[in-house]
Amino acid sequence: MIKLQNVEKVYRTSSxxxxxxxxxxxxxxxxxxxxxxxxxxxxxxxxxxIIGLLDAPSKGIIEIxxxxxxxxxDKEIAPLRNKMLGFIFQSFHLINDLSVIDNVEIxxxxxxxxAKQRRELAEEALEKVGLANRMKxxxxxxxxxxxxxVAIARAIVGKPEIILADEPTGNLDSAMxxxxxxxxxxxxxxxxxxxxxxxxxxxxxxxxxxIRLFDGTxxx
Amino acid sequence: xxxxxxxxxWKVLLRHPFYTFITLFGxxxxxxxxxxxxxxxxxxxxxxxxxxxxxxxxYIATMMLTDSAETSMSTGPASFRFLSRYAKSLxxxxxxxxxxxxxxxxxxxxxxxxxxxxxxxxxxxWHVMGFEFLEGKPYNEQHTKSGEHVVVIxxxxxNQYFEKKGQTVIGQNIEIEGIDYKVIGxxxxxxxxxxxxxxxxxxxxxxxxxxxxxxxxxxSYIAIALAKDQTDIPAIQSxxxxxxxxIPMSExxxxxxxxxxxxxxxxxxDHFLNTFARRDQxxxxxxxxxxxxxxxxxxLPAINLVNVNVSRILExxxxxxxxxxxxxxxxxxxxxxxxxxxxxxxIGGVLALGLSYLxxxxxxxxxxxxxxxxxxxxxxxxxxxxxCLMFGFLSGVLPAFRMSRxxxxxxLKG
Numbered sequence: 001m002i003k004l005q006n007v008e009k010v011y012r013t014s015s016x017x018x019x020x021x022x023x024x025x026x027x028x029x030x031x032x033x034x035x036x037x038x039x040x041x042x043x044x045x046x047x048x049x050i051i052g053l054l055d056a057p058s059k060g061i062i063e064i065x066x067x068x069x070x071x072x073x074d075k076e077i078a079p080l081r082n083k084m085l086g087f088i089f090q091s092f093h094l095i096n097d098l099s100v101i102d103n104v105e106i107x108x109x110x111x112x113x114x115a116k117q118r119r120e121l122a123e124e125a126l127e128k129v130g131l132a133n134r135m136k137x138x139x140x141x142x143x144x145x146x147x148x149x150v151a152i153a154r155a156i157v158g159k160p161e162i163i164l165a166d167e168p169t170g171n172l173d174s175a176m177x178x179x180x181x182x183x184x185x186x187x188x189x190x191x192x193x194x195x196x197x198x199x200x201x202x203x204x205x206x207x208x209x210x211i212r213l214f215d216g217t218x219x220x
Numbered sequence: 221x222x223x224x225x226x227x228x229x230w231k232v233l234l235r236h237p238f239y240t241f242i243t244l245f246g247x248x249x250x251x252x253x254x255x256x257x258x259x260x261x262x263x264x265x266x267x268x269x270x271x272x273x274x275x276x277x278x279y280i281a282t283m284m285l286t287d288s289a290e291t292s293m294s295t296g297p298a299s300f301r302f303l304s305r306y307a308k309s310l311x312x313x314x315x316x317x318x319x320x321x322x323x324x325x326x327x328x329x330x331x332x333x334x335x336x337x338x339x340x341x342x343x344x345x346w347h348v349m350g351f352e353f354l355e356g357k358p359y360n361e362q363h364t365k366s367g368e369h370v371v372v373i374x375x376x377x378x379n380q381y382f383e384k385k386g387q388t389v390i391g392q393n394i395e396i397e398g399i400d401y402k403v404i405g406x407x408x409x410x411x412x413x414x415x416x417x418x419x420x421x422x423x424x425x426x427x428x429x430x431x432x433x434x435x436x437x438x439x440s441y442i443a444i445a446l447a448k449d450q451t452d453i454p455a456i457q458s459x460x461x462x463x464x465x466x467i468p469m470s471e472x473x474x475x476x477x478x479x480x481x482x483x484x485x486x487x488x489x490d491h492f493l494n495t496f497a498r499r500d501q502x503x504x505x506x507x508x509x510x511x512x513x514x515x516x517x518x519x520l521p522a523i524n525l526v527n528v529n530v531s532r533i534l535e536x537x538x539x540x541x542x543x544x545x546x547x548x549x550x551x552x553x554x555x556x557x558x559x560x561x562x563x564x565x566x567i568g569g570v571l572a573l574g575l576s577y578l579x580x581x582x583x584x585x586x587x588x589x590x591x592x593x594x595x596x597x598x599x600x601x602x603x604x605x606x607x608c609l610m611f612g613f614l615s616g617v618l619p620a621f622r623m624s625r626x627x628x629x630x631x632l633k634g
Contacts (some may be wrong), residue, residue: 054545054628074550082547093542093632096233102224107546109224154546 001162001193002028002051007060009046009216020046021161022216028195030161033188034124035204036197038213044197045166052085052164052193053077065161082110086155090167092147094139100150101126101135107158125153125154129183145176152183163187165196169203181206222559228539229560232532233567243528247568247611248575250521255576255596255604256583261595262455263413265489270410270417272350276450278457278485279309280415281442282494285478297321298483300425300432306463307443307485312449312456317344319416320430321440329381336396339419340430347419348446356390356405363404371401372422374409376590396421404478412590416442418590430552436474437481447487451486453544466478518611525615529561535620540623541631553624554617561616562609569608573601580584 009136021043028034037045042133049055050062053069086107095101098219106120113121126132129149139147148168157161165184169177171208181203189192196207204210212220235242267274279630280303286293303318311317320340325449327334346358351372359370371394373381382389393400402422425432431440445460447453474482497503515619515630533540573596580594596604 049629052545054632078544078547078549080547087545089632093538093545095228095539096223097228097235097543102227105224106543110547110549110552115223158546190622 001030003063005061007057010058032209035193035207042213043216086160086163088165088168088172104153125157163194229563248571251572252575270349270351277445277469278445279491285480300441303443313445315446317348336420340425351407354406369401370404372405373568378422409591522614537631544628550624557620558616562612565612
């Protein structure tokens with residue numbers, strides 16, 4: 001489902017060159033739940049961003065569902081992100097000016113769904129994360145755990161095949177964190193391929209496979 | 221999708237009331253000035269009371285006599301005699317009227333002087349123009365032929381001159397310059413900005429002091445030809461031009477040594493424009509200057525708004541990152557910000573509409589322009605909507621373009 005070959009990422013400024021990822025080779029099968037671990041600054045998030053097509057590699061090949069995408073332009077990449085990928089961020093990245101349901105509808109705005117279909121799908125996604133009673137609320141009225149559940153609903157509303165989670169429990173207490181991992185596990189059991197960046201060994205143990213990074217290099 | 225954009229735009233407006241106030245103040249002030257200006261231009265050049273037929277009228281108002289080298293020239297209105305011969309005789313128009321340029325006179329009531337604007341016209345004037353008669357009727361061919369001392373006056377003069385309010389004054393006399401004239405009609409006055417219809421008193425052209433019998437080509441009269449239909453205008457112009465071409469040189473030379481006569485039947489705006497810029501290069505300069513002023517008028521506030529918008533949009537980097545991460549193409553984001561900006565501009569436009577109505581009401585009721593009838597009609601409204609959209613587009617497109625190009629990873633970092 002996700003294949004990376006010899007991926008390298010270099011950040012350049014006028015005077016410094018930093019190698020963030022070095023020769024990464026990765027193959028995530030359909031339906032796998034993979035976690036990425038490593039110390040801070042080792043390139044976990046950079047790797048996730050490259051897998052999620054949020055950032056481009058400096059070198060290497062990326063295949064998503066059999067398509068080589070590293071040379072795709074914005075016009076080609078946007079629908080791929082929209083249909084294939086769903087993101088969950090550590091800091092939720094909800095739009096505070098929109099209600100919960102409007103936030104969840106965002107991925108559907110860039111599809112051909114009409115307003116009624118969008119509403120139905122968003123309600124369904126919120127029900128899955130147990131927040132059907134908070135649809136009209138605004139993010140500021142929610143707890144951290146509830147915000148992350150809204151973010152999960154937003155990630156799954158378009159029924160993407162791949163879910164990418166960047167430290168989804170990083171800003172939550174352990175009870176809330178467990179709740180979020182339970183939801184992710186249930187999504188995985190229903191067929192979603194999940195790649196999750198985490199610092200937490202206990203969370204990583206609940207995934208199928210662990211990838212360890214150290215200074216931009218894959219060590220496990 | 222549109223409702224999502226508008227919801228966001230509304231929330232963004234509410235988020236920073238001071239910025240919002242500055243933005244809306246700038247937009248509404250600019251648009252108010254433009255709307256009032258457009259309304260004033262429409263008042264000046266549009267077809268309004270009593271010149272309701274202006275869109276199918278041709279004005280023969282300025283005659284220019286010059287020599288081949290254009291070293292000397294004489295410009296002014298034509299004589300009644302000239303216009304009778306070359307304008308009144310036109311076959312294509314539905315009607316042609318000859319009227320004097322404005323002149324002044326005085327009348328007295330109980331020792332109090334009333335200054336009067338006066339005008340001499342033929343009977344056709346009342347057919348070509350759309351005056352509303354509040355009492356009585358206009359003078360006709362019979363009145364003009366027999367040189368009867370009759371007048372049509374405005375309601376304003378009636379109220380000033382005749383003391384008995386609420387009673388008809390038709391048949392009563394008004395003394396002007398020592399001569400008694402019988403009032404046969406009262407009309408609702410014309411605004412002072414419509415020079416060819418504005419007057420307090422209308423005399424038949426055969427009345428004393430009209431100078432209608434003056435010889436020579438130049439004088440103090442103008443003619444207005446009313447076409448049956450707008451499509452007849454070129455034919456009337458062509459007929460008039462060929463009449464002018466047939467004038468023998470001896471007649472043009474007259475007592476002065478001019479050999480070129482320029483006089484045209486023009487639509488009102490062209491006639492007005494020719495007063496300032498007769499040559500093509502002068503017109504080009506005038507159009508360019510006007511376009512520049514309008515561009516500056518819209519452009520400068522738009523540039524200011526661009527700055528405000530850039531700082532406002534920067535706050536929303538995270539939102540841009542999220543939308544892009546979930547599949548928004550750059551083009552969709554570009555349109556989102558443009559639509560939001562047009563929405564905000566339209567709010568400013570609604571405020572401007574209210575302000576413009578207030579200002580126009582104040583102008584109309586102030587008496588600054590007698591009988592002023594400025595309005596925000598459909599054309600003015602459409603132009604204003606167009607200006608709103610252009611303003612919104614101009615001030616939104618640059619920040620939107622910048623933001624839509626933002627890298628997702630950078631945007632998500634905020």
